[in-house]
Amino acid sequence: MDLKRECPEINLNPIQRGGILTPEAREALVEWADGYSVCDFCGGRLDKVQKPNIQEFIYKDLPEFLGCDIARTTNGAREAIFAVMHSLRKRGKYILADGNVHYTTKIASELCELELRMIESSGNPEYKINVEDFRTEIETEKPALAVLTYPDGNYGNIPDAKRLSEICRNLEVPLLINGAYSVGRMPVKLTEIGADFIVGSGHKSMAASGPIGVLGMQKEYESEVLRISRLAKGKEIELLGCASRGATLMTLIASFPAVKERVIHWEEEVQKARRFSQEMEKLGIVQLGEKPHNHDLMFFEAPILYEISEKHKKKGFFLYQGLKERGIGGIKAGRTRVFKISTYRLTEKEIDKVISAFSEIIEENRGLL
Amino acid sequence: MDLKRECPEINLNPIQRGGILTPEAREALVEWADGYSVCDFCGGRLDKVQKPNIQEFIYKDLPEFLGCDIARTTNGAREAIFAVMHSLRKRGKYILADGNVHYTTKIASELCELELRMIESSGNPEYKINVEDFRTEIETEKPALAVLTYPDGNYGNIPDAKRLSEICRNLEVPLLINGAYSVGRMPVKLTEIGADFIVGSGHKSMAASGPIGVLGMQKEYESEVLRISRLAKGKEIELLGCASRGATLMTLIASFPAVKERVIHWEEEVQKARRFSQEMEKLGIVQLGEKPHNHDLMFFEAPILYEISEKHKKKGFFLYQGLKERGIGGIKAGRTRVFKISTYRLTEKEIDKVISAFSEIIEENRGLL
Numbered sequence: 001m002d003l004k005r006e007c008p009e010i011n012l013n014p015i016q017r018g019g020i021l022t023p024e025a026r027e028a029l030v031e032w033a034d035g036y037s038v039c040d041f042c043g044g045r046l047d048k049v050q051k052p053n054i055q056e057f058i059y060k061d062l063p064e065f066l067g068c069d070i071a072r073t074t075n076g077a078r079e080a081i082f083a084v085m086h087s088l089r090k091r092g093k094y095i096l097a098d099g100n101v102h103y104t105t106k107i108a109s110e111l112c113e114l115e116l117r118m119i120e121s122s123g124n125p126e127y128k129i130n131v132e133d134f135r136t137e138i139e140t141e142k143p144a145l146a147v148l149t150y151p152d153g154n155y156g157n158i159p160d161a162k163r164l165s166e167i168c169r170n171l172e173v174p175l176l177i178n179g180a181y182s183v184g185r186m187p188v189k190l191t192e193i194g195a196d197f198i199v200g201s202g203h204k205s206m207a208a209s210g211p212i213g214v215l216g217m218q219k220e221y222e223s224e225v226l227r228i229s230r231l232a233k234g235k236e237i238e239l240l241g242c243a244s245r246g247a248t249l250m251t252l253i254a255s256f257p258a259v260k261e262r263v264i265h266w267e268e269e270v271q272k273a274r275r276f277s278q279e280m281e282k283l284g285i286v287q288l289g290e291k292p293h294n295h296d297l298m299f300f301e302a303p304i305l306y307e308i309s310e311k312h313k314k315k316g317f318f319l320y321q322g323l324k325e326r327g328i329g330g331i332k333a334g335r336t337r338v339f340k341i342s343t344y345r346l347t348e349k350e351i352d353k354v355i356s357a358f359s360e361i362i363e364e365n366r367g368l369l
Numbered sequence: 370m371d372l373k374r375e376c377p378e379i380n381l382n383p384i385q386r387g388g389i390l391t392p393e394a395r396e397a398l399v400e401w402a403d404g405y406s407v408c409d410f411c412g413g414r415l416d417k418v419q420k421p422n423i424q425e426f427i428y429k430d431l432p433e434f435l436g437c438d439i440a441r442t443t444n445g446a447r448e449a450i451f452a453v454m455h456s457l458r459k460r461g462k463y464i465l466a467d468g469n470v471h472y473t474t475k476i477a478s479e480l481c482e483l484e485l486r487m488i489e490s491s492g493n494p495e496y497k498i499n500v501e502d503f504r505t506e507i508e509t510e511k512p513a514l515a516v517l518t519y520p521d522g523n524y525g526n527i528p529d530a531k532r533l534s535e536i537c538r539n540l541e542v543p544l545l546i547n548g549a550y551s552v553g554r555m556p557v558k559l560t561e562i563g564a565d566f567i568v569g570s571g572h573k574s575m576a577a578s579g580p581i582g583v584l585g586m587q588k589e590y591e592s593e594v595l596r597i598s599r600l601a602k603g604k605e606i607e608l609l610g611c612a613s614r615g616a617t618l619m620t621l622i623a624s625f626p627a628v629k630e631r632v633i634h635w636e637e638e639v640q641k642a643r644r645f646s647q648e649m650e651k652l653g654i655v656q657l658g659e660k661p662h663n664h665d666l667m668f669f670e671a672p673i674l675y676e677i678s679e680k681h682k683k684k685g686f687f688l689y690q691g692l693k694e695r696g697i698g699g700i701k702a703g704r705t706r707v708f709k710i711s712t713y714r715l716t717e718k719e720i721d722k723v724i725s726a727f728s729e730i731i732e733e734n735r736g737l738l
Contacts, residue, residue, distance in 0.1 A: 001421070001422055001425065001426070001622065002421070002422070003393075003396070003397050003400060003401075003421055003619065003622070003623055004400065005400050005401055005406060005409070005421070006409070006420065007406075007409065011409070013408075013409065015404075015405045015408055016403065016404060016405055016406070016408075016409065018404065019403050019404015019405050019406075020403050020404065021402050021403050021404070024372075025402075026399070026402055027372070028372050029398060029399070029402050029616075030395070030398070030399065031372060031373065031374050032372075032374055033390050033394075033395055033398050033578050033620075034385065034388050034389045034390050034578065035384075035385060035387065035388015035389065035390070035571075035572035035573060035576070035577065035578065035579050036384045036385055036388050036572045036573060036579050037374060037376075037385070037388075037579075039382075039384055039385075040374070040375070040376065040380070040382065040385065040698070040699075043701075051375065052370070052371070052372055052374070053370055053371070056370065057370070075444040075445075075448070075580065076444075076609075076614070078609045078610065079444070079609065082609060086480075103598075103600070103601035103604065103610060104601075104609055104610055106598065106600035106601050107598050107600065107601050107604055107606055107609050107610050108609060109600075110598055110599065110600060110606050111455075111606050111607065111609065116600060202404075203404035203405045203614070203615055204404060204405060207404070208404065209402050209403065209404065209615055209616050209617075210404050210405050210406075210614050210615030210616070210617075211444065211580075211612075211613060211614050211615045211617070229472075229475065229476050229479055230479065231472070231475035231476065231478075231479060231485060232472035232473075232475050232476050235472065235476055237476050237479050237480050238480065240445075240447045240448065240451060240473055240476050240477060240480065241447065241472060241473055241476050243580075244580060245445070245572070245579050245580050246572055246578055246579025246580045246617065247398075247578050247579070248578075248579075248580070248615065248617065250372065251402075253370065253372070254372055329409070330409075332412075
């Protein structure tokens, strides 16, 4: 089987941009490549292995970074969300989430056999979540858990997590922040937000090789979520003993110093995204979601490209092809009408290249409009 | 943080021997290192990605190899066991397993809030499971699922899975074979055994970088275990949409041709293990579990080493130290009385080296006996 990765020079796919490994992580990946390598010196608990020093990472670095009391690594953000929901599932009959929720929150609630109720967004064009709407729903019936997608993976909107934390705290409902697209990209601390749980994705936003995620929580939930097995000494049930047992964890640890550093420069990423959005709009490609935008993940609607696709002999594939020829990828082949783009950690020069590419592709096909 | 792996030339730890990557897997690991790399060309289902050709692996190669109708990759063997238990949990009040069961089966049953009942082994010295004992238990009350650890991770015993399959089939109880230490090491096919589910571990026995596992099942369970989400189009709930999304999967695929080939030579591995066991016994180190042994994973009781440790100035650490000086590792520092060793894929020369090491260490300390 052909196992070469066909990877464009510039990959605009939002699920790829934050997961590009640092050189340190690439080194760690090769060093810890074999099967169960991190378990060479395990005394029974993955999170307490000291050679390599996983313990220091999980008990010191990670909680500090997430701004929480207790942290663990998991097989991914979705698995962390499931673990929390599953642990708290008897507190209520349903999960209350924002309407921009990632599909994995939906599935996690189904797997827990909990109903999912969603707070509708403002719809086109901004799709904003008004967190005040959570209150009415909670006052009618308390959910087992509230979930806020921060930001969501469609529009890259950053809802008011602090305000929602106040609301949930006052109404005594635990709140989970799904930070799959924030933890590792932008500064985000659970204590500052005031919520109860925070979840991050190693492969999406922490320059780690997947699958790996992180879960942070406040002390009061430790005995509930990280409850210990009666049958297997010292093992945490909800993590099935150990979660991310392998090289994936070592890449997360290896990239961590660089990740800590990069979140400091978040404001530059926001500025880059805003400039990109403005330039795209000049081409007739409209950015949906919050404007001015506050995140690198952007949703675009491109009636002009769609119009070309209707007459182009390659149909919608002209866009994919045109970008590919210019070393740009990450938009699904055939797509023109709507697509997502992330500018995360692209240089200004690369962003210029992407804008020029869109501009040239439109100009080349101007005759079809 | 120091991220170098201190890995002995010969690692006797059973959880490491089957997970050493093939050169092809090392290449794939580097190629697919970044975060979510396998998702570049995903149309919504990881198992149907064709670039790289994950679909061919999951729908053709893997079921063929496991001898089953349907296969999936998971985050690990334990996650696969949980998925099956969780899907079938309403079929009964408890899980029935062999007494040599791996701890993750215990935890998975706890996570499903199912009681765990175990069929006791014959105890010291062979710790054999008499599968006929499952019948009595099932006839008293039907479990949701029966689990057979094949072989177990303590003694490396291979119970009569075919006979248990007949018993379970006759009594209409689904049976899961936990093949974490068999799938990828020895020939094992679900159809030949006659059971309903089979689980394997990529990092333990399939030369893959962890965490990754495989799950095989017969067609009749597909709609129950791989049930589709009502809320997220086409996604399988029990796998939370996608499971092993990353380079781990690519290492499994890359090693697969070599793994298929190596299981053919299983008999040689058994012969090597038997010779090793005999030589160790000559030194006064007794192999527990089935004898003659049928697997590379062996449990040893070493009263002679324990006796030395009681008088040695390094206490039990003399053994670890003595082996380490000879380039041998995988027995926990401080341990002497009982330990596990795997000879899997060691050369005859390496096996000789290990036997000599034990012999020399005993001779060096003969004065303490």
